[in-house]
Amino acid sequence: MAVKVRIPTPLRKLTEGKDEVTAEGTTVREVIDDLEKRYPGIKERICEEDGSIRKFVNLYVNDEDIRFKLNLDTELKEGDELSIIPAIAGGMC
Amino acid sequence: MDTRVAGADYRTRSGGVREAVGSVIDLVGNTPLVNIRNVTRDIPPGVEIYAKLEGYNPGGSVKDRPALKMIEDAEKAGRLTKDKIILDSTSGNTGIAYAWIGAHKGYRVELVVPGNVSEERKKMLSAYGAKVIFSDPLEGSDGAIRLCWKLYVDNPEKYCKLDQYNNPSNPLAHYETTGPEIIAQTEGRITHFVASIGTGGTIMGTGRRLKEFRKDIKVIAVEPDSPLHGLEGLKHMASSIVPGIYHEEELDDKIPADTEESYEMTRRLAKEEGILAGQSSGAALLGALRLARTLKEGLIVVMFPDGGDKYLSTRVWED
Numbered sequence: 266m267a268v269k270v271r272i273p274t275p276l277r278k279l280t281e282g283k284d285e286v287t288a289e290g291t292t293v294r295e296v297i298d299d300l301e302k303r304y305p306g307i308k309e310r311i312c313e314e315d316g317s318i319r320k321f322v323n324l325y326v327n328d329e330d331i332r333f334k335l336n337l338d339t340e341l342k343e344g345d346e347l348s349i350i351p352a353i354a355g356g357m358c
Numbered sequence: 359m360d361t362r363v364a365g366a367d368y369r370t371r372s373g374g375v376r377e378a379v380g381s382v383i384d385l386v387g388n389t390p391l392v393n394i395r396n397v398t399r400d401i402p403p404g405v406e407i408y409a410k411l412e413g414y415n416p417g418g419s420v421k422d423r424p425a426l427k428m429i430e431d432a433e434k435a436g437r438l439t440k441d442k443i444i445l446d447s448t449s450g451n452t453g454i455a456y457a458w459i460g461a462h463k464g465y466r467v468e469l470v471v472p473g474n475v476s477e478e479r480k481k482m483l484s485a486y487g488a489k490v491i492f493s494d495p496l497e498g499s500d501g502a503i504r505l506c507w508k509l510y511v512d513n514p515e516k517y518c519k520l521d522q523y524n525n526p527s528n529p530l531a532h533y534e535t536t537g538p539e540i541i542a543q544t545e546g547r548i549t550h551f552v553a554s555i556g557t558g559g560t561i562m563g564t565g566r567r568l569k570e571f572r573k574d575i576k577v578i579a580v581e582p583d584s585p586l587h588g589l590e591g592l593k594h595m596a597s598s599i600v601p602g603i604y605h606e607e608e609l610d611d612k613i614p615a616d617t618e619e620s621y622e623m624t625r626r627l628a629k630e631e632g633i634l635a636g637q638s639s640g641a642a643l644l645g646a647l648r649l650a651r652t653l654k655e656g657l658i659v660v661m662f663p664d665g666g667d668k669y670l671s672t673r674v675w676e677d
Binding site for chain 1: 449474475476495496497498500501584585586587588589590591594597617618621672673674676
């Protein structure tokens with residue numbers, strides 16, 4: 266099943282500059298694994314070595330933070346949108 | 359006049375009672391410098407680390423200095439008048455500084471801020487009465503920069519755009535205040551200056567002043583080790599719009615900071631030193647400690663850009 270994934274600027278070097286890509290999977294975990302196959306190197310930016318999501322990355326399914334759902338096991342439906350959003354904004358000192 | 363009070367069990371920045379000032383503006387700068395003694399236990403005995411606590415500024419961050427200078431220079435040049443609205447893009451602290459200084463001086467302030475800045479910052483900006491325009495969180499601070507330029511170009515007569523990334527008054531604020539304070543507070547003994555980079559204003563301006571004072575003082579920047587990081591306020595220069603005021607060739611070295619390690623150092627600062635600082639302070643201290651281990655002797659001054667209270671809703675504090 267295909268879902269749309271929105272990519273933040275710091276990761277677009279890995280997605281050939283695309284701000285939106287398509288990936289397959291029925292859960293967030295499967296979609297991340299599929300993204301890694303399509304764009305090698307992207308998973309380690311999003312996930313820790315043990316597979317959990319990095320503290321400074323937020324994943325939203327449509328408008329909901331997956332931490333308030335089933336985390337990586339959150340299920341996805343056809344047409345859902347997964348957004349990878351940095352937890353912070355840069356540029357201050 | 360010696361203003362120390364005999365028998366007083368409190369201390370102030372100067373060791374004496376702080377005199378009353380005419381305005382909150384007068385409280386910008388002259389921040390404390392404190393010896394970091396606990397998390398530095400394993401560094402060589404001849405090396406000292408002192409932190410400049412910029413969270414003591416009225417707006418709670420180092421950005422009070424450049425924001426005030428940019429506003430005052432724009433006033434002097436006639437670019438900023440009461441019919442104009444102060445406009446800029448910011449990831450938070452500069453915005454807070456514009457907002458409170460604008461409130462005090464009677465200017466309207468509009469800020470373009472990435473939608474993913476911490477909740478505390480959004481609330482502080484509103485508390486000071488600033489109008490906040492959120493840019494797409496996926497586009498980060500560069501998205502805020504682009505949206506801000508669009509607003510300005512569409513309505514140039516309405517705004518005074520202070521442009522912290524390209525405004526020479528930003529590093530000049532540090533050249534005129536931060537640098538001399540550090541020289542005085544260390545009695546000229548500073549050998550290394552360490553600061554994290556966002557616009558680059560702190561490290562450029564302070565670094566220039568220190569090198570003028572003594573050219574062998576080393577100026578070292580700490581920056582996030584990857585484009586996607588969790589160090590709010592800091593820029594990974596290789597993957598960002600490089601600010602016009604940033605001149606990397608003036609730096610002696612750069613130290614990369616890992617987000618998780620910086621978070622851990624931020625937590626240690628609270629638990630071992632009793633200093634609640636933001637994560638960019640943790641990153642800067644991480645860099646200072648790495649540097650310290652390569653030295654036999656020296657006095658390192660490291661900038662702590664802000665306090666930790668604005669980040670209490672973030673995940674920095676989760677072990």
